[in-house]
Amino acid sequence: MDCWWYGVVKRFDALKEILHLLFPMVLTITLELSISVVDTIMLGHYSAQHLAAVGLASSLWMPIGCFLIGVTFGLTPLVTRHLHGRQAKLVNLYMSQAVGLSVILGLVASALTVTILPYFAELMAEEAETRAVTVNYLYLFAPALPMLALMTSYKNLFEAAGRPGLPLLVASIGLVLNIIFNYVLIYGKLGFPAMGAQGAAIASCLSLYLAVLFFFVYDRFFNKRPLFTRLVLKYTHKFGILLGVGAPAGFAFAFEIGLFSSMTWLISSFGDVALGAGQIVMSYVSFLFTPLMAMSAVAAIVVAKSMSKEGPEGAKQRIGIIAKLGLGYVFVCFIVTQSFHDVIPLIYSSDQEVVALAASILVISASYQLPDMLQTIYTGALRGVRDTRATMFAFGISLFGLSMPLGFWLSHYSPWAETLSLRGFYLGLGAGLSLLAMILITRFYRVINRDM
Numbered sequence: 001m002d003c004w005w006y007g008v009v010k011r012f013d014a015l016k017e018i019l020h021l022l023f024p025m026v027l028t029i030t031l032e033l034s035i036s037v038v039d040t041i042m043l044g045h046y047s048a049q050h051l052a053a054v055g056l057a058s059s060l061w062m063p064i065g066c067f068l069i070g071v072t073f074g075l076t077p078l079v080t081r082h083l084h085g086r087q088a089k090l091v092n093l094y095m096s097q098a099v100g101l102s103v104i105l106g107l108v109a110s111a112l113t114v115t116i117l118p119y120f121a122e123l124m125a126e127e128a129e130t131r132a133v134t135v136n137y138l139y140l141f142a143p144a145l146p147m148l149a150l151m152t153s154y155k156n157l158f159e160a161a162g163r164p165g166l167p168l169l170v171a172s173i174g175l176v177l178n179i180i181f182n183y184v185l186i187y188g189k190l191g192f193p194a195m196g197a198q199g200a201a202i203a204s205c206l207s208l209y210l211a212v213l214f215f216f217v218y219d220r221f222f223n224k225r226p227l228f229t230r231l232v233l234k235y236t237h238k239f240g241i242l243l244g245v246g247a248p249a250g251f252a253f254a255f256e257i258g259l260f261s262s263m264t265w266l267i268s269s270f271g272d273v274a275l276g277a278g279q280i281v282m283s284y285v286s287f288l289f290t291p292l293m294a295m296s297a298v299a300a301i302v303v304a305k306s307m308s309k310e311g312p313e314g315a316k317q318r319i320g321i322i323a324k325l326g327l328g329y330v331f332v333c334f335i336v337t338q339s340f341h342d343v344i345p346l347i348y349s350s351d352q353e354v355v356a357l358a359a360s361i362l363v364i365s366a367s368y369q370l371p372d373m374l375q376t377i378y379t380g381a382l383r384g385v386r387d388t389r390a391t392m393f394a395f396g397i398s399l400f401g402l403s404m405p406l407g408f409w410l411s412h413y414s415p416w417a418e419t420l421s422l423r424g425f426y427l428g429l430g431a432g433l434s435l436l437a438m439i440l441i442t443r444f445y446r447v448i449n450r451d452m
Contacts, residue, residue, distance in 0.1 A: 014302075014314075014317055014318050014321055015321055017302065017318075018298055018302060018318065018321055018322060018325070020162070020164075021159065021162065021164055021297075021298045021301060021302070022291075022294055022295065022298050022325075024164035024165055024167070024168045025159060025164050025167075025168075025294040025297055025298060026290060026291050026294040027168055027171075028155075028164065028167045028168045028171045028294075029290050029293050029294055030290050031168070031171035031172055031174070031175050032171050032174075038175070038178060038179055038182060039054065039178075039182065039200050039203075039204070042179075042182045042183070042186055042187075042200070043186065043196070043197060043200055046186050046187065046194075046196050047196055047197075049127070049129060049130055049133065050133055050196040050197040051197075053130050053133035053134040053137060053197050054133075054134075054137055054197045054200060056121060056130070056134050057117075057121065057134045057137045057138050057141070057197075060117045060120055060121060060138070061113055061117060061138065061141065061145075062257055063254045063257050064109045064112060064113065064145070064254075065109070065145060065148055066250075066253045066254045066256075066257045067109075067250040067251065067253065067254040068102070068105055068106060068109055068145060068148055068149040068152075068250065069148065069149065069152050069250070069253060070246065070249045070250030070251070070252065070253030070254060071101065071105060071149070071242075071243070071246035071247055071249065071250035072098060072101075072102065072149055072152045072153045072156055072246060073156065073246055073249040073250070073253070073300070073383055073388075074242050074243070074244075074245030074246025074247075074249055074383075074386075074388065075094060075095070075098050075153055075156045075157065075160070075242060075246070076156050076159070076160045076297070076300045076301060076304065076383065076384070077245065077300060077303075077304040077383060077384050077385065077386050078094045078241070078242065078245065078386075079091055079094055079095075079156070079157055079160040079161070080160040080161075080300075080301050080304035080305050080308070080384070091157075091227060091228065092228060092229060092230050092231075092232055093232055093235050094241075094242060095153065095157060095227075095228040095231075096231050096232040096233070096235040096236050097235050097236070097238065097239035097241065097242040098150075098153040098157075098239075098242060099150065099153070099231060099236055100235070100236030100237050100238075100239050101149070101239040101242055101243060101246070102146055102149035102150040102153055103146050103150070103236075104237075105146075105149060106145045106146025106147070106148070106149045106150070107146060109142075109145040109146075110142040110143060110145045110146065111142075113138050113141070113142040113145065114138065114139055114142045117138050118134075118135040118138055118139075121134040121135055121138065122135070133196070133197050133198070134197075136197070136198050136201075137197045137198060137200070137201045140198055140201035140202055140205065141201040141204060141205065143205055144201075144204055144205040144208045144209070147205075147208040147209050147211070147212050148208055150212050151170075151208055151211045151212050151215065154167075154212065154215035154216075154219075154228075155167045155170075155215075157227055157228060158215075158227065159297060159301060160301055160304075161227055162301075166215070166218065170211050170214050170215060173211075173214065174207045174208075174210070174211050177206070177207050177210060178203055178204070178207045181199075181202070181203030181206055181207065182199065182200055182203045184199075185198075185199025185200070185202055185203050186199040186200055186203075187199075245383075245386050245388055246388070247388075248388035248389040248391060248392035249383055249388040249391065249392070251392045251395075251396075252379065252388070252391045252392045252394075252395040255392070255395040255396055255399055255400070256395060256399065259399045259400065259403065259404065259429075263278070263404075263407075263425055263429070266404075266407075266408070266425060267422050267425065270421060270422045273351070273353045273354050273357060274357065274421070274422045277345070277354050277355075277357035277358040277361060277422075278358075278361070278422065280344075280345050280354070280358040281358055281361045281362060281365055281426075284344060284362065284365075285365055288333050288337075288369070289372070289376075291329055292326065292329075292372070292373055292376045292377070293376065295322055295325065295326055295373075295376065295377050295380070296376045296377055296379055296380030296383075297380060298322060298380070299318075299319060299322050299377050299378075299380030299381045299383075299384060300380040300381070300383040300384040301384065302315075302318040302319075302322075302384070303315045303318065303319065303380075303381050303384025303385060304384040304385070304386075306318055307384070307385060312448045312449070315381075315384070315385075315448060316445075316448060319377070319378075319381050319444070322377055323374070323377055326373040326374070326376075326377055327370075327373070329373070330369040330370050330372075330373045333366070333369055334366050334367075334369060334370075337362055337363075337365070337366035337369075338363065338366050341359045341360075341362040341363050341366070342355075342356075342359040344358075344359075344362060345358035345359055345362070357422075360423060361422075361423060361426055364423060364426045364427060364430065365426060367430060368426075368429065368430030368433050368434070371430070371433040371434040371436070371437040372433050372437075374437035374440070374441060375433055375436045375437040375440055378437070378440035378441050378443075378444050379391055379440060381440075381444050382440060382443060382444055382447070385444075385447055385448070387443065387444075387447050390443050391440065391443075394436055394439040394440055394443070395436065397435075397439075398432045398433070398435045398436035398439065399432050399436065402428070402431055402432040402435055403428045403429050403431065403432025403433070404428065404432075405428070406427075406428035406431055406432070407424050407425035407426070407427065407428025407429060408424075408425070408428070409424070409428075410423075410424025410425070410427055410428055411423075411424030411425055412424075
């Protein structure tokens, strides 16, 4: 009886630890995504052409930005193990590496954004004004990329330390500032000229720089238990350990975003109705994906922490709890999506053709939410044990080796191509995500059992 009660208490403590991290992180990611929604709404009321230009610019810089964000994911398992393993001074070394890596890779990304990406923008934009606005947006947004990586590093640091409240506060302040900056610079208020998309780019830059400044000032001058106390200069250019863990995670994240960007381009060949339906599905699925992103981040933290304090059994217990939470969440999402698949698209469009096609795709998308949840959680779990290279290869094989070829065949060459149309791409995506989930789950338990 005592053993039974002890097991219940341990599971309850683990659940409490997970929920303590999960709820603030869900809110943080939601607020961060809301910045993009605010940009879209405010630019949509300014000019459809400027809105299209920013959409094109975002599809170009986003894979680069996601690689930068993914690289900083390597910080989470390193910091977590040392903070909870009583080697807190090593956090300064890893954060110094993160600063150097963020600045160097961020500058490279900025250079690519102002030299190569404008060339692709000119090829893809049909109208001259759209091309000009897109290129100007890229020029003005480029300086924000180093700060995007550095802000994510600080966010990962505080979440790894079990203090998700500050990232939530910074995200809230950032959203408010972004709304104010957008209002002033897009529409031309308080004596500023109306700048449209260029104003949105400047607003994003200012918000990111201020977010990093807020993290630094708080941790340096107001935090009673500061985390990053000293910049160790020699480690700002010796970031091999962090890069070794983070680069594969960055490529995996970029692969996933690249797949969805590629799907947008492929869907466009079916016409404007198909593109509109695809955008509706993408927006809705991205909204549902927010809690899963938080679960992935929590999985990385609790696995790294439990491996340093309790060993593999503790890691298995916590991943089991997160997977059950994820299962409950996707079950609710499945019921809602299946029940209201013909109503949800009406929120986005009144075009009956677009709504009907989007509704049929939503039925398919609801079916692959389970493997999507599993691959997301176990990606985080593998990041927690610093096994990111296998994840990178798994993403590449599953998404580009199966999803895209199968989806293209189903949509264009299969016996059912005429009936399926672009729905074939989503069936291919479901197959790729299922394969990916199986690979990552198998890999995680193989790594864990090896450490027992």
